[in-house]
Each structure stands twice: as structure tokens, then as C-alpha cells.
Amino acid sequence: xATSDRKGKGESARRKFLRRASAGAAAGATGAVxxxxxxxxxxxxxxxxxxxxxxxxxxxxxxxxxxFAGKVNTMTGGDLKIDVxxxxxxxxxxxxxxxxxxxxxxxGHGVCAYWYGKNSALALxxxxxxxxxxxxxxxxxxxxxxxKELLAEIYRDLNxxxxxxxxxxxxxxxxxxxxxxxxxxxxxxxxxxxxxxLSIDIFTAMGAAVNALPGSEIVPAMDxxxxxxxxxxxxxxxxxxxxxxxxxxxxxxxxxxCSETFEILFNKPKYDALPPHLKxxxxxAVEAASQDMSWKAIDRYSKDYLALQKQGVKFYATPNAVLQxxxxxWDDIVARKxxxxxxxxxxxxxxxxxxxxxxxxxxDTNVDYRMAAAYYFGKKT
Numbered sequence: 001x002a003t004s005d006r007k008g009k010g011e012s013a014r015r016k017f018l019r020r021a022s023a024g025a026a027a028g029a030t031g032a033v034x035x036x037x038x039x040x041x042x043x044x045x046x047x048x049x050x051x052x053x054x055x056x057x058x059x060x061x062x063x064x065x066x067x068f069a070g071k072v073n074t075m076t077g078g079d080l081k082i083d084v085x086x087x088x089x090x091x092x093x094x095x096x097x098x099x100x101x102x103x104x105x106x107x108g109h110g111v112c113a114y115w116y117g118k119n120s121a122l123a124l125x126x127x128x129x130x131x132x133x134x135x136x137x138x139x140x141x142x143x144x145x146x147x148k149e150l151l152a153e154i155y156r157d158l159n160x161x162x163x164x165x166x167x168x169x170x171x172x173x174x175x176x177x178x179x180x181x182x183x184x185x186x187x188x189x190x191x192x193x194x195x196x197x198l199s200i201d202i203f204t205a206m207g208a209a210v211n212a213l214p215g216s217e218i219v220p221a222m223d224x225x226x227x228x229x230x231x232x233x234x235x236x237x238x239x240x241x242x243x244x245x246x247x248x249x250x251x252x253x254x255x256x257x258c259s260e261t262f263e264i265l266f267n268k269p270k271y272d273a274l275p276p277h278l279k280x281x282x283x284x285a286v287e288a289a290s291q292d293m294s295w296k297a298i299d300r301y302s303k304d305y306l307a308l309q310k311q312g313v314k315f316y317a318t319p320n321a322v323l324q325x326x327x328x329x330w331d332d333i334v335a336r337k338x339x340x341x342x343x344x345x346x347x348x349x350x351x352x353x354x355x356x357x358x359x360x361x362x363x364d365t366n367v368d369y370r371m372a373a374a375y376y377f378g379k380k381t
Contacts, residue, residue: 113197
């Protein structure tokens with residue numbers, strides 16, 4: 001072969017190689033791999049989600065929502081960024097789940113009892129005595145006893161396009177704030193009272209005139225005389241929302257919401273579009289935030305419990321007669337709701353099966369910590 005022919009073919013091969021290499025580099029810039037060249041991935045910005053809580057900005061509950069978002073933002077290394085707005089920033093508190101389902105919001109933070117009007121069974125994740133389970137046991141049922149699947153079924157039946165995580169076991173909530181101490185069940189009759197979820201049915205059956213209001217509206221309503229009494233949740237929330245400005249009597253202990261948890265919601269299409277590793281981080285962040293919230297609650301609620309007393313608030317233990325009346329009323333409510341709503345029966349039966357086993361274990365195993373507290377600190381607890 002002539003030297004010129006060899007040079008011509010060599011030059012042609014070299015040009016083809018350079019063209020292929022150039023094409024490979026261009027493909028690599030879009031995420032493809034060609035000719036063994038490493039992919040050149042163009043940097044993408046973080047996935048940003050706009051959330052809203054169902055809580056006022058100053059409430060510790062909104063702080064819990066921000067705490068969860070902060071854990072996700074940190075654990076994802078900035079690949080996912082959740083911004084949390086307070087209640088009312090986009091929609092009213094009770095409209096949150098619809099806004100998340102429609103994609104008006106990417107996610108949110110609330111409680112299942114707020115969606116009670118859509119299906120009464122939803123309030124079982126928080127209202128009532130929960131067959132003797134505390135809130136942490138309720139979460140155990142939700143994760144390991146079938147509750148998670150039942151909640152997802154309800155949301156599918158309601159055409160709610162959401163992904164739900166429950167977390168954050170709440171301590172037993174007070175009976176509420178009153179003008180004078182409650183000494184017997186009849187004291188609730190005629191009282192203009194605020195509550196939510198199936199607690200509406202409980203207090204209505206006990207003779208109260210119930211009005212369901214979100215947290216931010218309770219104290220103004222009491223101040224204007226639209227409410228005589230109200231319950232919300234805990235010493236920190238109640239203090240921050242201004243309850244001691246409108247009442248100096250708080251009744252502790254009640255079965256109306258003794259086992260409630262928080263709910264984290266995602267818009268399902270937005271959640272489904274996330275890569276698997278971000279979904280895994282979210283799941284683990286939920287559990288980390290749940291435990292951290294429990295620890296923070298013990299610290300903050302106990303401090304605010306003492307601070308409220310310094311503000312002149314008098315705390316009273318709800319009489320056993322009132323607690324027994326709640327349980328009796330609850331039996332009647334459950335019997336009626338199970339006839340009206342097959343899903344209510346399905347959820348309640350699942351809870352009962354789990355509780356019958358786990359409450360026996362807990363009762364047989366755990367010591368009465370109040371005995372030790374009374375021994376060391378010289379007061380009834």
C-alpha cells in the first residue's frame with residue numbers, strides 16, 4: 001500500500017475517533033455513557049418542598065414540624081429541602097390534607113383527628129381510650145399491627161392523593177381549661193366547649209355544647225365568651241397560646257385524647273417521584289424525629305407546667321367518676337359508629353386485637369413509677 005494511502009486512511013480514522021469522542025462527551029453531559037468515557041453529570045439544584053403545619057407559628061407543635069424538616073434537610077445533604085409554613089399561611093388548618101392531596105402544598109404536619117369529618121374511623125388514631133394503649137403503643141400497632149395499611153386504605157377510598165407517616169407519641173392530654181374545677185360528670189352539662197375528632201362525640205354525650213376550632217382560634221374564642229372551656233394538648237402549647245390569660249383552672253388527665261400522635265403528609269405524586277434513597281432517608285427521619293420529639297416534650301412540658309403554676313394556674317386531677325363516665329360514653333359511641341361505618345369497625349377490631357395482647361404485657365411488666373416519685377419527692381403524682 002502506498003504511503004499516501006496509509007496516511008489518508010490514518011487521518012480518516014483519527015477524525016472518526018475524535019468525532020465519536022466528542023459525541024460521547026456530549027452524551028455524558030446529559031447523563032449517558034459512551035465509549036467508556038465517565039459521565040459528566042450537570043449539577044442539579046435541591047428538590048424543594050413547600051409545606052404547611054396545622055399549628056400557629058408560636059406553638060411548640062409547629063416547632064416539631066420544623067424539627068422534622070430540619071432532620072430531612074440535614075440527612076439528605078441538601079438534596080431535599082422542606083420549608084414549613086405555619087397554619088393559615090396557605091390554607092386553614094382543617095383544609096391541610098385536601099391541599100396536600102391536590103398538590104397546592106407538597107406536604108404538611110397535623111393530626112388524623114382533624115380529618116374526622118371525612119371518615120369517622122380516622123379519629124381512632126388519637127381520640128378515645130385506645131383499648132388501654134398509650135400513644136407509643138398506638139404507634140406500635142400502627143407500624144406492626146396493621147394500622148398503617150388500614151390508614152392507607154381509608155385515604156385511597158377517599159381519593160386522597162397522600163402518603164402518610166405517623167410519629168410523635170403525645171402524653172395524655174388534659175381534660176381542659178375551665179372557669180371552676182370539674183368535680184362530677186354533670187359539671188360538663190351546658191358548657192360551651194372546644195374539642196376535635198371523636199372527642200366531639202364524647203363531650204356532646206356528656207352534655208357539653210361542642211365547637212371544633214383549630215388551635216389558633218381557641219383562646220380568642222374563650223376571651224370573647226364564645227367558649228366556656230376548652231382542651232388543646234399540653235402545658236407548653238397551652239402556655240404559648242395564652243390559655244392562662246383566659247382561665248386559671250386546668251383539669252389534668254382524661255380519656256378523650258390520651259393516645260394521640262402526629263401525622264406527616266406528602267403529596268403522593270411528589271413523593272413517588274423521589275429517588276429511593278431519599279424515601280429511605282425520610283422514613284428514618286420520621287423515626288428519629290419521633291423519639292427526639294418525645295424527649296423534647298418531657299423537658300419542655302415539665303418546665304412549662306411549673307411556669308404555669310407561677311402564673312397562678314391551679315391544676316386538678318380529673319375525678320375518677322368523670323373518667324369512668326368517659327369510658328361508658330365511649331362504649332356507646334363505638335357501638336353506634338361501628339353500625340354506621342364498616343371501616344370504623346375494621347380499624348377498631350384491629351386495635352383491640354393488638355391492645356389485648358400488648359396492654360397485658362405492659363401492665364404485668366412495668367412498675368408503677370408514680371410510687372417511686374411519691375417516695376422521693378413527697379407528693380402525689
